Amino acid sequence: MPDIIFQSTKHFWPEITLALTFIAAMIFEFATKKRTTGTGILVLLGLAAALVQLPSAPSEPVSIFGGMYAIDPFSTFFKYVIIVTGMVVVLFSFQSQELKKESGHTGEYYCFIAAVTFGMVLMTGSSNLVMIYLSIELVSITSYILAGFSKSLRRSSEAALKYVIFGALSSGIMLYGMSLIFGLTGTLDLSGIRTALASGHAVTTGWSFAALMAAIVLMLAGFGYKVSVVPFHFWTPDVYEGAPITITAFLAVASKAAVFAVMIRFFYVAFFDNMLASTGVYSSFRNVDWSMILAVLSVLTMTLGNFVAIWQDNLKRMLAYSSIAHAGYMLMGVVVMSNFGLSAIMLYFVMYFFMNLGAFYVVMVIADKIGSENIDDYRGFGKRAPIISVGLSIFLISLTGLPPTAGFVGKLFLFSSVMASQFIWLAIVGVLNSVVSLYYYARVLKNMYLREAPDGDESPIVFSKVTSAVVILFIIPNILLCFFYQPVLTFAQRSIAILLPGL
Amino acid sequence: MSYTDAFFYFFAALTVGSALVVTFSRSVIYAAFALLFTFLGVAGLYVLLQADFLAVAQIMVYVGGILILLLFGVMLTTRVTNAEITTGTVQGLPATVVVGILLGTLILLVSRATWNVQESLPDVTGTTTEIGERLLTTFLLPFEIAGILLLVAIMGAAMIARSTDKTKEAA
Numbered sequence: 265m266p267d268i269i270f271q272s273t274k275h276f277w278p279e280i281t282l283a284l285t286f287i288a289a290m291i292f293e294f295a296t297k298k299r300t301t302g303t304g305i306l307v308l309l310g311l312a313a314a315l316v317q318l319p320s321a322p323s324e325p326v327s328i329f330g331g332m333y334a335i336d337p338f339s340t341f342f343k344y345v346i347i348v349t350g351m352v353v354v355l356f357s358f359q360s361q362e363l364k365k366e367s368g369h370t371g372e373y374y375c376f377i378a379a380v381t382f383g384m385v386l387m388t389g390s391s392n393l394v395m396i397y398l399s400i401e402l403v404s405i406t407s408y409i410l411a412g413f414s415k416s417l418r419r420s421s422e423a424a425l426k427y428v429i430f431g432a433l434s435s436g437i438m439l440y441g442m443s444l445i446f447g448l449t450g451t452l453d454l455s456g457i458r459t460a461l462a463s464g465h466a467v468t469t470g471w472s473f474a475a476l477m478a479a480i481v482l483m484l485a486g487f488g489y490k491v492s493v494v495p496f497h498f499w500t501p502d503v504y505e506g507a508p509i510t511i512t513a514f515l516a517v518a519s520k521a522a523v524f525a526v527m528i529r530f531f532y533v534a535f536f537d538n539m540l541a542s543t544g545v546y547s548s549f550r551n552v553d554w555s556m557i558l559a560v561l562s563v564l565t566m567t568l569g570n571f572v573a574i575w576q577d578n579l580k581r582m583l584a585y586s587s588i589a590h591a592g593y594m595l596m597g598v599v600v601m602s603n604f605g606l607s608a609i610m611l612y613f614v615m616y617f618f619m620n621l622g623a624f625y626v627v628m629v630i631a632d633k634i635g636s637e638n639i640d641d642y643r644g645f646g647k648r649a650p651i652i653s654v655g656l657s658i659f660l661i662s663l664t665g666l667p668p669t670a671g672f673v674g675k676l677f678l679f680s681s682v683m684a685s686q687f688i689w690l691a692i693v694g695v696l697n698s699v700v701s702l703y704y705y706a707r708v709l710k711n712m713y714l715r716e717a718p719d720g721d722e723s724p725i726v727f728s729k730v731t732s733a734v735v736i737l738f739i740i741p742n743i744l745l746c747f748f749y750q751p752v753l754t755f756a757q758r759s760i761a762i763l764l765p766g767l
Numbered sequence: 768m769s770y771t772d773a774f775f776y777f778f779a780a781l782t783v784g785s786a787l788v789v790t791f792s793r794s795v796i797y798a799a800f801a802l803l804f805t806f807l808g809v810a811g812l813y814v815l816l817q818a819d820f821l822a823v824a825q826i827m828v829y830v831g832g833i834l835i836l837l838l839f840g841v842m843l844t845t846r847v848t849n850a851e852i853t854t855g856t857v858q859g860l861p862a863t864v865v866v867g868i869l870l871g872t873l874i875l876l877v878s879r880a881t882w883n884v885q886e887s888l889p890d891v892t893g894t895t896t897e898i899g900e901r902l903l904t905t906f907l908l909p910f911e912i913a914g915i916l917l918l919v920a921i922m923g924a925a926m927i928a929r930s931t932d933k934t935k936e937a938a
Contacts, residue, residue, distance in 0.1 A: 269907060283915060290922070329908040372926055379919045386912065394909045402916045409923035450883035460883075471879035478876050 272328035275321070275335045278314040278343065279389075282382035285310025289378050293371035301358065303371035307378045308354045314385075315347045325763035331453050332392045334529070334763035338606075339388035341759035342525040345613050346388070349518040350381040352621055357510045359730070361632040362414060373413055380406040380514070384522035391533065391763065393442045393452040396526055400438075400490065403522065404431050407515060411507035423506025430489065430499040438486025444479035448472060454533040455764075461535065480554055483530065484561070490523040491591045494564040501576075504584030509631065512580060513624035516587045520594075521613050528598055528606065532762055559599045563693050566592025570700040579627050580637045582704060583620075586663060589701060590616060596694060597678055600685035603760050608674075608681040610756035615674035615745060619662035622738035626656040629731050639708055644717030649725045653712045655735035660705040662742045665698050670745035677753070775815055782808030793855075799838050806830050817888050820895045 273280070285307060293303045318340055325336035354377055357363055363370050383402035390396045408431060412424025446452055449460035485496055492500040504512045531554055569589030576582035594616075597609035630645075630652065631637050646653045662671035675698065682691040745752065785804035792798045806829040813822035856862075891897065902910045 266904075269904070272908075286915070286919075290918075330905050332906075332908045372922065375922065376919070379915065382915070392909075394906070395912070398909050398912045398916060402912065402919065405916065405923065406919050409919070409926065412927065415927070444877075447882050448880065470881075471876060472881045475876040475880035478872065 268328075268330055272333070275326055275328050276333070278317045278321075278347075279382065279385055281310060281314040281317060282347075282378065282385060285314070286375060286378040286382055289371075289375045293375055301370075304354055304358060304374040307374040308351055310378060311347050311351045311354070311381060315344070315351070318343055318347070325761055327391065327455075327763055331455065332395050333386075333389045334391040335389060336761055336763045337759040338529070338762045339525060341610055341756065342388040342521050342613075343385050345521045345617060346381060346384045346518045349514060349521070349617060349621065350377060353377060353510050353514045353518075356513065356621075356625055356628065359632075360508065360510055360628060362508050362628075363510070365414070365416065373410070376406050376410050376413075377514070380410065381518070384518055387522040388525040388529075390526055391454045391529065393445065393454070396530065397435075397439065397442060400486070400523075400526070401435060403519065404435065404490070407511075407519065410511045410514075411503050413511065414508050417506070419506035420508065421506075423503040426499050427503045434486050434489035434496060437482050438489075441479045441482025441484075441486065444475060444482065448476055448479065454530065457534040458536060480535075481557065484557065487523055487527040487530070488561065491520050491527070491595075492565075492588050493561050493591055493595065494568045494588070497565070497568070497588050500588055501581050501584045504587070505578060505581045509580060509624055509628045512584070513621055513628075516583070516624070517613075517617050517620050520587070520591060524594060524598070524609065524613070528609075529762060531598065532601075533764060536764060555599045555601055558595055559687065559690055562592050562595035562599060563690065564592075565589070565595060566694065566697045570697050570704075573701070574704045576704070577639055578637050579639050579642070579708065580631075582639070582708075583623060583627070586701065586705075587620070589697065590620075590663075592697070593675065593678060593694060596682050596687075596690055599690065600681055600687060602681060602685055603757075604681040604684055606760045607753070607756040608677040610759060611677050611749070611753055612674040614752050614756070615662070615670040618738060618741045618745065619659050619669070619671050622655065622735070622742060623659040623663065625734060625738065626652055626659065629727060633725055633727070639711055640718075642708060642711045643715040644722065645711075645725075646713035647722055647724075648717065649727060651732045652727055652735055655739050657709050657712070658739050658742050660708055664702045664705045666702070668743060668746045670742045670749070673746055673749045771815060774811070778808045778811035778815065781805075782812065795841050796838070799834065799841055802837075803830060803834055806834065817891065818894060820893075820898055 288310065289303050289307050292306055296302060321335055321337075321340045323337060325334060327334055354374060357370070357373065357377075363373060380403055383399050383406060386395070386399035387403060390399050408424050408428045411427050412421050414420035442452070445457065449457045451457055451460060484493075487493075488496040489499075504516065507515070535554060566589045569585050569587075569592055573582050573585035573589065576585060594609050594612055597605040597612070599605070627637060630642070630649075634641055658669060662669035665671040665675035675694075679691045679694055682694065782805055785801045785808065788801035789798045789805060792801060806825060810822045810825040810830075813819075813825060
């Protein structure tokens with residue numbers, strides 16, 4: 265056994281680096297009370313150190329720590345998304361006025377960012393129910409703390425409290441689901457569950473099978489809560505609105521990526537039967553029709569997210585509903601059970617990273633300037649702050665999925681993968697939903713460009729050079745990725761290999 | 768019915784019964800006291816399963832630590848804020864229907880399904896050594912992650928509980 269542990273550590277260095285970053289940042293914070301930006305820089309360096317180790321991950325899937333954890337191209341892809349998001353969020357936080365108001369404790373904020381990134385990275389590779397639960401819990405608890413970080417703001421505390429209560433409930437439900445799965449199959453290991461199902465175990469028929477399906481639904485409640493899938497989404501708008509906006513951005517991108525990774529691993533590894541090599545389409549065990557459950561959830565999620573977003577006046581809240589809708593779109597890629605669908609999700613996450621972080625950044629800098637996230641206060645912005653307005657417009661068009669933006673390519677591949685798997689009705693629902701989303705994104709554009717500022721004020725709002733530069737830096741990939749998506753797509757296609765037992 | 772069965776039903780009834788009191792009691796103090804019996808009942812079930820270490824840990828950590836803190840917390844805050852802490856119910860009917868359906872389904876499934884059971888308990892004299900060994904070999908990774916998880920939770924609790932500069936000025 266010690267040999268296995270030493271062998272495993274060899275592949276585990278990015279994760280170890282992240283854990284060390286968290287501990288080092290904590291010690292640094294205690295040692296130097298005042299220089300809070302220093303902790304941020306330390307965390308940034310630590311994340312960068314973890315990032316540069318990712319390319320040396322083995323190209324073939326490896327199982328480490330006795331099946332607890334998997335290192336495969338699939339998880340490595342998501343680790344890139346998560347760690348880069350973490351770094352961007354740290355950089356955003358340096359600029360955020362909201363955090364500066366919280367006198368002096370921002371050092372701890374960066375420690376928690378390191379911890380939550382570590383948790384998310386663990387989620388991508390967890391291949392045992394114990395590890396899945398622990399890593400989700402690590403991410404959840406850190407997120408609760410971060411959501412309530414602005415202690416002087418009432419809405420931030422409210423967000424944290426709602427997050428904790430919903431979170432505790434859903435993690436309890438998920439644990440119960442796990443216990444049922446353990447009771448039925450006698451193992452916590454994902455590949456062990458698969459073996460139990462494959463061996464014509466009693467669990468594949470009759471009441472036991474019904475109990476297994478119930479357990480899957482309970483597990484889905486846990487996963488669904490974390491990616492805010494309807495009907496487990498109730499916390500999302502309040503938490504996204506109340507949390508510091510840097511954290512909202514982090515939750516909307518990295519947290520979703522991590523849960524999608526662990527959810528896909530759970531379904532593909534545990535309930536996977538075989539793959540037709542020629543088509544790349546998977547099939548699950550006879551009758552284990554989880555893809556239909558997911559299809560229904562996906563339709564509910566995108567429809568509710570988009571329709572409720574129409575009525576929102578707070579841009580942060582609107583982006584929260586829009587992120588619910590996006591979770592619905594991405595869920596379609598899981599439904600189709602094909603390599604095409606997987607690579608489409610991964611491609612979409614890259615696009616989503618650029619468009620969503622861009623949009624949240626603009627909302628953050630505008631809120632810091634005018635002290636409001638209300639869409640009505642954006643009137644006349646087109647003239648007063650041209651670069652920022654153009655940026656926000658492009659990010660919102662990208663979120664809608666119109667050409668010539670990155671979002672278009674993302675949606676194109678996602679919908680094509682759904683079509684390729686004969687889920688025509690699902691693709692149609694997706695497209696109709698995108699049309700609905702155009703309405704509320706366009707409302708922001710209308711306010712910025714077609715409406716005058718209420719008091720006729722046309723004096724330019726000056727943003728710092730750094731702000732404009734960051735916005736432009738986010739505009740470039742949003743446009744470029746529409747035409748030059750091929751490298752990202754190739755990378756995603758190469759990264760679909762999930763660790764599967766006995767193949 | 769053997770003695771073991773009798774004990775099992777006793778502890779199970781204790782656990783479920785007191786858990787119902789926890790849920791339905793309107794006063795948080797009563798709920799906290801009922802929780803004591805829930806924890807004890809679970810510890811009893813652990814003993815019946817020959818999980819001696821787990822049973823002792825359950826009593827020491829939950830009954831001895833968490834529950835006492837909880838009671839102190841409830842009593843002290845009642846004194847300070849002078850407010851009766853009670854729980855309320857909203858949306859009673861829809862909640863009853865949904866929970867009833869869920870409960871019915873689960874009871875049906877749990878009673879009919881074929882469970883992966885071990886006919887007899889493995890012959891062990893004490894589980895502590897075994898648990899310690901497993902925690903540092905097979906379950907090394909979850910063990911370490913749990914450590915980090917607790918560290919984060921402690922830091923977070925300290926951060927939330929710490930008085931801000933503003934409240935200091937007010938006091």
